[in-house]
Amino acid sequence: MPVIDTPLLWLAVTALLSYLAGSVPFGVVMARVFGLGDLRKVGSGNTGATNVLRTGNKGAAALTLLLDGAKGAAAVLIARALMGEDGAQVAALFAFAGHIWSVLQRFNGGKGVATFLGVMLALAWPVGLACCATWLLVAATTRYSSLAALVAAALSAIYVLFLDNGESVWLSIALTILIYIRHAANISRLKLGTEPKIGRKSVPEAPHGEHMSKESNRL
Template sequence: MKYIIVAILAYTIGSFSSAYVLGKVLKNKDIRAYGSGNAGATNAVRVFGKKIGAMAFLLDVLKGVLAVYIGNMILGYDGKLIAGLFAVIGHNWPIFFNFKGGKGIATSFGIWLSIHWPSAVITLIVFIIVAITTKYISLSSISSALAAPIAVLIMKRPFDMKFFIVILLLSILAVFRHRSNIKRLLEGKEYRVGDKVKKGDD
């Protein structure tokens, strides 16, 4: 029963769409109708500017941290892992916003940071390096997601199979949510930092 409670609570926390709420409260706009149509921090930067984008990113990270904290309180270590996974599912497919959410990178980072910060730092470094060198935020997100399970595999001692599986699942979810970005990258049509995005592009 506790496992179900943790999953529901974490999913509910994840379903709080930071970018959507900030856009509505501060700009009276539905972010899903602008830019890429994605309710995430990257699109918030494009549509509303760096300040609101940074706020959305921070709140999304905190969602992951909060979910892990509550999961740990209720169920211990297993609760952390379950909460982390379901918080990202909630972020990506939020029940409060017609299941149209973000891509889970910031929330996943909050989870990694809470459970094993050394591997989280590695993923952040990968993100920054790729972002600076390519100017593609989507490629940075994909690269950091792919780096996460590798970092855990190398750095987490003793090896923790449960944690590795959860991180691997989060990585797969992140790449899956970026499938349209991957298509544009392969076609040479992906947006770089500073590019204007047409309404409805995902």
């Protein structure tokens, strides 16, 4: 943990502004810009880049990924320039929280992966690059975005200890816990072998009653 030098009032303001910045749902914005419909009715219903990709529009997904990462990185870099490391870590935590619990989306949001990578790159670029490389390696090998995120997050604290000064190790652990909480359903599907792979276009699910009716008609 860094030494707390900044007055608590300024840290509170930083937390609020970072949360609001993190709350901007770029997935929803890109879905509207590209005419992709209501993102809440696609795939998992969250607002992250992976769910945008399930619409089949790779450009919109790439922009969502970049913007979700950039908002976290910007919050950290601005806070660090104005206040130092304590402000940067507060900004990282609350920008991430804003993304996964967006006030603009009734406290729903994405899974936090892009914003996590953005804040890690801004906090310590060697750590961020290691997390990005881990994500890419696991994703390319398994084709599971969720598994790649879980592995990258789990290793982030180790990367902080070996590639940085260790000041953000508790922050990385906190972010990892939140990522695992947000991926609880994905973890269950990974165990069952039903987790969709990267690039698989989403098909809206039929209501439960309709599904049962179709099953009955087959019998």
